Amino acid sequence: MGITYYIDGYNVLHQWDEFRKPPPMDFEAARDAFIALVSRFCTTAGCRAVIVFDGRGRHLHRTEPEQYPGGVDVLYAPGHSSADSVIERSIYLQPSRKLDLVVVSGDRGIRDLCVALGALAMGPRNFLDTVRESLNNASRNLTQTAQRHTRTMLEERLDTGSLNRLRAWRRRLEK
Numbered sequence: 001m002g003i004t005y006y007i008d009g010y011n012v013l014h015q016w017d018e019f020r021k022p023p024p025m026d027f028e029a030a031r032d033a034f035i036a037l038v039s040r041f042c043t044t045a046g047c048r049a050v051i052v053f054d055g056r057g058r059h060l061h062r063t064e065p066e067q068y069p070g071g072v073d074v075l076y077a078p079g080h081s082s083a084d085s086v087i088e089r090s091i092y093l094q095p096s097r098k099l100d101l102v103v104v105s106g107d108r109g110i111r112d113l114c115v116a117l118g119a120l121a122m123g124p125r126n127f128l129d130t131v132r133e134s135l136n137n138a139s140r141n142l143t144q145t146a147q148r149h150t151r152t153m154l155e156e157r158l159d160t161g162s163l164n165r166l167r168a169w170r171r172r173l174e175k
Helices: 009-013 027-045 083-093 108-116 124-148 160-174
Strands: 004-008 048-053 066-068 072-076 101-104 120-122
Touching: 004 009, 004 083, 009 027, 009 048, 009 083, 009 124, 027 048, 027 066, 027 072, 027 124, 048 083, 083 101, 083 108, 101 108, 108 120, 120 124
Parallel strands: 004 048, 004 101, 048 072, 101 120
Antiparallel strands: 066 072
C-alpha cells in the first residue's frame, strides 16, 4: 500500500512558504491550496495522506473524512479535541506501524509519542521540502520524456520500401 502521512494540517500550513508570502492569502483559500498540493504530491509519489485540521469553523459538524484525489483524506478534529489527539489515536489504532506511517507535525511531543508507537516522524519544513523535491522531479521527468518523444513526421518512421511506394502514389495522384 505504501507510505501514509498523517499531517497536522494547520501546523504544517503555517510553515508553507506560499501561505506566508505577501499579500496574505485568505485562510480558507490557503487551506484548499495546501490540500491540493498534498494531493498532487500523493499522486506523484504514490503515497496516501490524512490531513487533520483542528475542528473549528465551517467543518465542525463533519465526522467523516473528506476524500480528495491522490488518496488524500481530510479530517477535522471534533471541538473537544485537537488535531494532535486525532493523529495520536489514528496511529495507535493502525495494525501495522512499521515504516509505513509518517507523522508530520512541528509539535515534538506528538512526534515523540507516535515514534514510540512505531511510526516515523518528520517536521513541517522537512515534509514541505520532500513535497517540493518530489513535484520538481516529476515535472523534470515529464519534460524529459516529452522531449524524447517529440512528434516526428511519418516519413521519418517508415522503412525505405514503404516510403518509396507512398512517393509513387503521390506522383500518380498529382498527374
